[in-house]
Amino acid sequence: MLAIDVQALRRVYKGHGKQKEVVGLDGISLQIGAGEIHGLLGPNGAGKTTLVKVLSTILLPSAGQVSILGHDVVQQPKKVRA
Amino acid sequence: MRHLFAVGWMLGVEDFKSFWNWRSWTFGWLLRIVTSGLSLVLVGKLLGSAASLHYLLIGNIIISGCIGALFAVMATTWNRLDGTYPLLVIAPANLIPAVIGRSIVWMLQGIATSVAVLLIYSLIFGLKFSALQLALALLSIVLANLSTYGFAFFLGALVARLPSMRSVVFNSTGSLLAAFCGAAVPISFWPEALGWLIKLLPSTHALIAMRSAMAELEVTRIAIELGYEGLIALLWAGLGAAIMTYMVNAGRADGSIQFE
Numbered sequence: 001m002l003a004i005d006v007q008a009l010r011r012v013y014k015g016h017g018k019q020k021e022v023v024g025l026d027g028i029s030l031q032i033g034a035g036e037i038h039g040l041l042g043p044n045g046a047g048k049t050t051l052v053k054v055l056s057t058i059l060l061p062s063a064g065q066v067s068i069l070g071h072d073v074v075q076q077p078k079k080v081r082a
Numbered sequence: 083m084r085h086l087f088a089v090g091w092m093l094g095v096e097d098f099k100s101f102w103n104w105r106s107w108t109f110g111w112l113l114r115i116v117t118s119g120l121s122l123v124l125v126g127k128l129l130g131s132a133a134s135l136h137y138l139l140i141g142n143i144i145i146s147g148c149i150g151a152l153f154a155v156m157a158t159t160w161n162r163l164d165g166t167y168p169l170l171v172i173a174p175a176n177l178i179p180a181v182i183g184r185s186i187v188w189m190l191q192g193i194a195t196s197v198a199v200l201l202i203y204s205l206i207f208g209l210k211f212s213a214l215q216l217a218l219a220l221l222s223i224v225l226a227n228l229s230t231y232g233f234a235f236f237l238g239a240l241v242a243r244l245p246s247m248r249s250v251v252f253n254s255t256g257s258l259l260a261a262f263c264g265a266a267v268p269i270s271f272w273p274e275a276l277g278w279l280i281k282l283l284p285s286t287h288a289l290i291a292m293r294s295a296m297a298e299l300e301v302t303r304i305a306i307e308l309g310y311e312g313l314i315a316l317l318w319a320g321l322g323a324a325i326m327t328y329m330v331n332a333g334r335a336d337g338s339i340q341f342e
Contacts, residue, residue, distance in 0.1 A: 010289045013337050053340075058168045081174045 001070055004032040004055060009064035011050050014028060024050035027064070034069075086175045090183020097157060098187045115195060116147045118204055124205070138290055139203050147196025147223060148230040148285050149256040150188065152212040156252055157185035158238020167242075168339050169329050178323050185238065189231035196223040211296075218295035218304055225311040226288035230259070232318035233284040234287060238247035239326040243338060264289045284318065288309040 009037050011025040017018040025047040032038060040064040054066055057077045065072065102111060109158050119142035126135035158181055161167040170177045200219065203209060211219060237255060241248050262276070263286040272280060280286055291307035294300075333339030 053168075056172050058172055058334065058339060059337060078174075081172055 001033060002031050002067075003034040003069060004030065005065075005067045005070075006030045006051075006055075007065040009051070009054065009066055010062050011047070011054060011059060012062040025054070029042070029064075084179075087179040088185040090180040091186070094157065094184040094187035097160065097184065098191070111150075112195065112198055113159050115149065116146060116199060119146050119199060119203075120206075123207075133174075135207070135266070136294075136296070138266060139207060139209065140258075140296060141289060143196055143200045143203060143219075144223065144289050144292060145260045145263075145265035146199045147192040147194075147227050148259055150190075150195040151192030151227045152229040152234050152256055152259075153188035153191060154185040154231050154234035155238045155241060155255065156248045157188055158235060159242050159248045160184070162242055162245045171334070171339060177330065178326060181238075181326065182235065185235065186231065187238055188234070189227050192227035192230060193224055196227065214301075215295050215298070218301075218308075219292050219304075221308060222288040222292035222295065225291075225308055225315065226285040229284035229288070229311050229315035229318065232315040232322065236318045236322035236325060237320045239329060242326070242329055243333075259285060262286075274303050281310075282314060282317070284314055285311070287314065 007029050009025050009028040010023070013022040013024055015021045028047070028051065040051070042048050050059065054061055054073065055068065057073050057080050062075060067073065068080045073080050123135065123138045123142055123328075126138040129135075161170060161181065161184070170180050173180075197220070200209075200223070204211075233255075237251055238248075241251050262272065262280050263283045264280075265285070269277070269280055269286070287307040287310040291304045292310065294304045294307065330339065
């Protein structure tokens with residue numbers, strides 16, 4: 001089973017007032033198996049923190065699918081956190 | 083869940099200790115509450131009406147504690163300002179016991195304030211209580227503060243979205259409660275249309291109960307009012323929990339759950 005499975009993940013921050021919306025993640029896909037160790041590199045604003053926030057259920061994806069150990073972060077957040 | 087409440091409680095006690103020490107609580111907070119209450123109560127004295135004086139005394143005993151319990155509005159938002167809110171959200175346990183654990187210490191502040199004001203006013207104005215009246219007065223104080231805490235939790239859940247508004251909400255709610263729930267202005271003064279709304283406000287029924295106890299009315303009637311006050315506490319706390327859950331889900335969707 002995959003520890004992390006991300007399919008076409010998109011996360012958009014809606015702008016407030018005159019601010020334009022910001023695309024934090026645009027079509028990210030990745031799979032990480034249980035026990036694997038990876039680094040996450042990228043410049044400021046690349047979306048590293050946004051990705052981790054979606055994985056940890058702080059933020060909901062705007063589009064795409066994310067599951068942790070087979071549990072969907074949108075449908076089963078309590079199982080992801082357990 | 084119990085553990086989460088206990089951890090929240092320990093944090094709440096530390097909040098309280100960082101806010102007050104015994105000197106600032108006694109000679110800052112309590113003295114301020116007693117003197118501001120006295121200025122209002124003395125209006126009753128100036129009117130030369132014992133009934134008005136008594137009405138304002140009882141009203142101030144209850145409402146002074148409620149203002150203390152309303153600190154929970156601010157305490158409910160502190161997790162947002164500390165940046166611990168998202169961490170509580172993603173914890174395996176429920177967020178609500180932790181928030182209640184942290185903020186309920188302010189309900190105890192409210193109870194302690196009301197009891198202290200009752201003692202001080204009794205000494206100054208010679209209020210006399212039978213054992214039953216005193217027991218019912220203390221029960222009224224506890225329930226008024228419980229329901230005010232429930233209301234503060236509800237308001238705090240709403241204000242968590244806009245934490246910068248917490249002090250405005252705290253101060254204006256204290257004044258609104260004093261005006262509408264029968265502490266300083268008789269409920270009969272307000273239009274009848276507002277009656278149902280006033281009866282949903284915290285401390286309205288506790289005030290009726292305490293006034294009824296002082297007038298030695300039937301204990302059953304007093305018990306019914308105290309029962310209503312308990313239900314009002316449950317109503318507001320339940321609404322607060324529902325709003326907080328909604329805000330968390332909305333915050334996860336629009337990103338507002340993050341650091342303020």
